[in-house]
Amino acid sequence: MSDSPTLVTAQHFQYLMERTRGDDPSLKELKQAAKAAGIPSIWVNPAQASFMQILLKLSGAMEVVDVGTLAGYSAITMARALPKGGRVCTLELVKKHADFARAWIEKSDVADKIELFEGNAREILPTFETNSADACFLDADKSGYEFYLKECLRIVGKGGLFMVDNAFAFGELFADKPTDPETPAVRRFNEIMAKEHRIHSVIVPLGDGCWVGIKE
Ligand code: SAH
Numbered sequence: 001m002s003d004s005p006t007l008v009t010a011q012h013f014q015y016l017m018e019r020t021r022g023d024d025p026s027l028k029e030l031k032q033a034a035k036a037a038g039i040p041s042i043w044v045n046p047a048q049a050s051f052m053q054i055l056l057k058l059s060g061a062m063e064v065v066d067v068g069t070l071a072g073y074s075a076i077t078m079a080r081a082l083p084k085g086g087r088v089c090t091l092e093l094v095k096k097h098a099d100f101a102r103a104w105i106e107k108s109d110v111a112d113k114i115e116l117f118e119g120n121a122r123e124i125l126p127t128f129e130t131n132s133a134d135a136c137f138l139d140a141d142k143s144g145y146e147f148y149l150k151e152c153l154r155i156v157g158k159g160g161l162f163m164v165d166n167a168f169a170f171g172e173l174f175a176d177k178p179t180d181p182e183t184p185a186v187r188r189f190n191e192i193m194a195k196e197h198r199i200h201s202v203i204v205p206l207g208d209g210c211w212v213g214i215k216e
Pocket residue numbers: 042043044067068069070071072073074075091092093094097119120121122139140141144
């Protein structure tokens with residue numbers, strides 16, 4: 001039994017979603033406003049967000065790096081899982097996304113726990129100090145994942161938490177002819193992560209597949 005897992009279907013996802021803490025009214029409002037502003041609805045799934053919050057609470061993380069802000073959903077949900085004095089540093093390249101997120105973070109309950117860095121994560125991450133964070137969440141351009149992982153292995157200390165979104169490549173992981181231009185990059189990254197022996201990791205099948213690991 002334990003060597004052959006239960007096949008998880010859409011019905012299981014529906015079931016677990018109905019039994020997991022979902023979005024509060026302010027997050028629902030943020031999503032509505034983001035859609036109205038023409039921002040793509042590619043934030044993490046609420047059950048995945050809950051799982052990430054549980055991991056952050058368990059780890060006692062104080063400093064978190066969030067690569068790819070979009071509308072601020074992951075930054076706000078992660079910040080809510082941090083103790084007093086905790087901080088999420090969130091990075092966003094696209095001005096429209098950064099402007100939207102800045103405004104919504106400002107009026108959120110965790111404004112004092114989030115710092116938004118507008119610009120290219122490829123240029124911003126190298127300015128972060130070595131061993132200065134306890135956790136990271138990678139969710140920006142997939143062709144950058146290898147570089148972001150390398151940088152976060154420097155920034156996040158021993159015992160730190162690694163989370164990486166979209167291991168299932170937007171549902172195209174096993175597609176014969178993937179349509180998303182980022183699917184090959186996800187496939188390549190998954191092989192790199194699987195061989196990265198400094199991180200003990202596993203793909204958790206929530207949302208679009210989320211790598212979770214601990215730096216050893
Ligand atoms: N983590 C967010 C979703 C992020 S979507 C959430 O769950 O709420 C990916 C975001 O990464 C997009 O907003 C995109 O503009 C941004 N992005 C893409 N390339 C980037 C780069 N090089 N540096 C920083 N942000 C980038």
